[in-house]
Amino acid sequence: MTNGEVAELAGVSSAAVSRYLNGGYLSEEKRQRIAAAIEETGYVPSANARILRTKKSDTVGVILTRADESAMSGVVSGIEKYFFASDYGTSIAYVGDDVKELSKTMRSLLERQIDGIILVSSAPIPGDMDLYLRARVPVMVVGQHVRDLCSVRFDNSGAAYDLASALGCTPESRVAYIDAAGRYRSFGADRRKGFLAGLERIGLNQEHISVRTAGFSVDDGYRTVSELLSKQADFDFISCATDTIAAGAIKAIRERFGSSFAARAPRVSGFGNDPILQATAGPIPTVSFDYEECGVKAAEIMVDQLKDRTVSSVSLVLGYRIVGA
Amino acid sequence: MTNGEVAELAGVSSAAVSRYLNGGYLSEEKRQRIAAAIEETGYVPSANARILRTKKSDTVGVILTRADESAMSGVVSGIEKYFFASDYGTSIAYVGDDVKELSKTMRSLLERQIDGIILVSSAPIPGDMDLYLRARVPVMVVGQHVRDLCSVRFDNSGAAYDLASALGCTPESRVAYIDAAGRYRSFGADRRKGFLAGLERIGLNQEHISVRTAGFSVDDGYRTVSELLSKQADFDFISCATDTIAAGAIKAIRERFGSSFAARAPRVSGFGNDPILQATAGPIPTVSFDYEECGVKAAEIMVDQLKDRTVSSVSLVLGYRIVGA
DNA sequence: CTGTTAGCGCTTTCAC
DNA sequence: GTGAAAGCGCTAACAG
Numbered sequence: 001m002t003n004g005e006v007a008e009l010a011g012v013s014s015a016a017v018s019r020y021l022n023g024g025y026l027s028e029e030k031r032q033r034i035a036a037a038i039e040e041t042g043y044v045p046s047a048n049a050r051i052l053r054t055k056k057s058d059t060v061g062v063i064l065t066r067a068d069e070s071a072m073s074g075v076v077s078g079i080e081k082y083f084f085a086s087d088y089g090t091s092i093a094y095v096g097d098d099v100k101e102l103s104k105t106m107r108s109l110l111e112r113q114i115d116g117i118i119l120v121s122s123a124p125i126p127g128d129m130d131l132y133l134r135a136r137v138p139v140m141v142v143g144q145h146v147r148d149l150c151s152v153r154f155d156n157s158g159a160a161y162d163l164a165s166a167l168g169c170t171p172e173s174r175v176a177y178i179d180a181a182g183r184y185r186s187f188g189a190d191r192r193k194g195f196l197a198g199l200e201r202i203g204l205n206q207e208h209i210s211v212r213t214a215g216f217s218v219d220d221g222y223r224t225v226s227e228l229l230s231k232q233a234d235f236d237f238i239s240c241a242t243d244t245i246a247a248g249a250i251k252a253i254r255e256r257f258g259s260s261f262a263a264r265a266p267r268v269s270g271f272g273n274d275p276i277l278q279a280t281a282g283p284i285p286t287v288s289f290d291y292e293e294c295g296v297k298a299a300e301i302m303v304d305q306l307k308d309r310t311v312s313s314v315s316l317v318l319g320y321r322i323v324g325a
Numbered sequence: 326m327t328n329g330e331v332a333e334l335a336g337v338s339s340a341a342v343s344r345y346l347n348g349g350y351l352s353e354e355k356r357q358r359i360a361a362a363i364e365e366t367g368y369v370p371s372a373n374a375r376i377l378r379t380k381k382s383d384t385v386g387v388i389l390t391r392a393d394e395s396a397m398s399g400v401v402s403g404i405e406k407y408f409f410a411s412d413y414g415t416s417i418a419y420v421g422d423d424v425k426e427l428s429k430t431m432r433s434l435l436e437r438q439i440d441g442i443i444l445v446s447s448a449p450i451p452g453d454m455d456l457y458l459r460a461r462v463p464v465m466v467v468g469q470h471v472r473d474l475c476s477v478r479f480d481n482s483g484a485a486y487d488l489a490s491a492l493g494c495t496p497e498s499r500v501a502y503i504d505a506a507g508r509y510r511s512f513g514a515d516r517r518k519g520f521l522a523g524l525e526r527i528g529l530n531q532e533h534i535s536v537r538t539a540g541f542s543v544d545d546g547y548r549t550v551s552e553l554l555s556k557q558a559d560f561d562f563i564s565c566a567t568d569t570i571a572a573g574a575i576k577a578i579r580e581r582f583g584s585s586f587a588a589r590a591p592r593v594s595g596f597g598n599d600p601i602l603q604a605t606a607g608p609i610p611t612v613s614f615d616y617e618e619c620g621v622k623a624a625e626i627m628v629d630q631l632k633d634r635t636v637s638s639v640s641l642v643l644g645y646r647i648v649g650a
Numbered sequence: 651c652t653g654t655t656a657g658c659g660c661t662t663t664c665a666c
Numbered sequence: 667g668t669g670a671a672a673g674c675g676c677t678a679a680c681a682g
Contacts, residue, residue, distance in 0.1 A: 013669045047436035048373040049659035069398045092417035111372035218600040247604040275543045276572040280605040338653045374675035
């Protein structure tokens with residue numbers, strides 16, 4: 001079913017149908033007739049033809065990666081909300097663990113005449129993406145900063161610093177930090193450095209600090225902490241780079257110290273404020289981020305760029321809340 | 326940058342460029358020249374023009390809803406994997422809590438000449454969707470069954486039945502079931518009915534069963550179970566419709582019985598096998614679903630429909646695994 | 651193998 | 667207010 005067929009059925013020109021759809025000059029009478037014809041035929045206009053003709057889609061592409069799974073729903077929800085209110089559509093693409101697919105995904109978005117792209121990813125961006133990051137449309141990144149591009153991210157380092165400060169440690173406390181493996185700056189280096197800096201400020205004896213690295217799953221955390229505890233168990237705190245790892249740590253500790261959580265058992269801190277962890281193991285110190293706000297801000301910046309492409313690039317760092325301490 | 330401009334630069338016809346892109350007859354020499362011209366100009370073909378012309382996009386639309394947040398990443402990952410291997414693209418749309426936006430989302434997908442639509446949603450589908458469910462393209466549903474449509478869903482009822490059987494209850498046991506609020510068939514009615522049927526089979530005294538209803542958050546579960554326990558506390562099991570509610574239940578129980586989990590404290594069962602819950606509160610009996618497989622199966626069925634639209638509609642019910650019991 | 655050409659469904663002057 | 671007509675970028679005959 002096309003424009004023209006509807007026009008014929010309503011006894012008007014295809015231009016009139018177009019005007020009906022887009023709110024141009026049109027007599028009430030024809031408006032009625034067209035409405036009836038559309039209703040009758042179930043006509044659905046072709047976005048492709050419209051975009052081809054007008055050269056704009058009023059749609060922003062959003063790329064999600066598995067690495068940011070836990071933030072996914074919140075961020076998308078915020079993005080969607082803002083774009084919806086601003087009369088932009090959203091087209092989401094998902095990239096699994098294989099970051100190589102990123103450029104392919106980016107390309108297919110670009111082929112669709114999308115107005116802008118928001119890449120939501122904490123994962124390191126492969127070199128072959130450089131081309132696409134400087135595309136003909138504004139590209140922005142959520143979760144990390146990329147030179148010359150707009151970005152929105154959380155202050156992981158600052159959060160980790162404040163978290164370390166909030167644990168109530170003394171210079172004599174013994175602390176283990178379980179780092180997140182892989183080259184994820186925000187989960188890894190940023191949090192670790194911030195945390196260690198926080199401990200240093202307290203004046204914590206460097207020799208009382210142990211650092212280990214774990215994968216991203218509960219099981220990874222469990223194994224890493226089990227092994228650590230088998231060598232040394234007199235920690236005051238085992239601080240983990242993510243709440244998922246923290247869950248594994250808690251399991252390991254409980255296994256070693258008994259379910260009654262003996263007074264000598266290390267306490268645990270996490271990162272991310274998972275509600276289930278907080279309810280079942282809490283209150284434990286952790287960091288809470290507002291993912292939805294993150295999405296809203298990103299969309300807001302994107303819309304600004306879209307309206308005025310000369311606006312200089314913005315790099316926004318969002319705050320955090322220390323909870324359970 | 327267009328087809329024609331690239332052609333001119335390479336000294337060939339636009340048809341040749343098209344052939345280059347789509348793998349038609351072309352001399353090696355022209356192939357080289359075109360490649361060079363594309364490289365030089367950074368030309369990106371217009372998907373809209375191609376789709377307009379060919380009337381097919383080789384792309385399937387996927388609609389995600391907030392209600393299915395916890396399954397989202399897994400399902401999408403499975404869908405994406407299968408379509409990728411089958412040379413189909415995927416275009417994802419997200420619908421928040423306001424299910425009214427569903428028809429708008431569906432429509433915008435339809436306008437894009439998408440080849441099929443997979444609606445991933447356990448939420449009740451509004452009546453105004455009927456029109457769209459019988460669209461010109463195959464539509465299928467993941468998470469519930471809709472008459473006449475292909476669907477993939479989990480056997481929630483059977484899982485709940487088996488879970489109830491696996492708790493190790495006797496006819497004299499006292500059991501509370503915390504139902505999930507709202508009109509979500511799979512989280513609500515299906516699980517509740519299956520669970521109660523399972524208890525009945527054991528011969529559990531009906532008067533020893535209490536049913537309460539909670540919202541979907543940890544806090545909802547906490548409040549509901551706290552209130553329940555303040556009236557009656559001698560349960561052997563508090564079984565919850567979701568792991569999230571179970572987390573709240575555990576918090577409420579711990580608060581009432583002390584963190585040492587006295588022998589008289591009720592045990593808890595959940596639904597969904599959240600890894601964090603299992604690590605921190607487990608092992609507790611719960612049900613595990615393979616969301617990724619669910620996505621793969623859905624995509625598989627969709628591809629079948631796409632290849633042969635006369636295939637009769639398939640309704641697949643996936644199994645489950647009882648864990649922690 | 652290759653170029654010419656028509657036209658996908660839509661919007662947008664332009665002239666009435 | 668309204669219709670005729672051109673053309674967005676691409677592909678698919680078709681003729682060479």
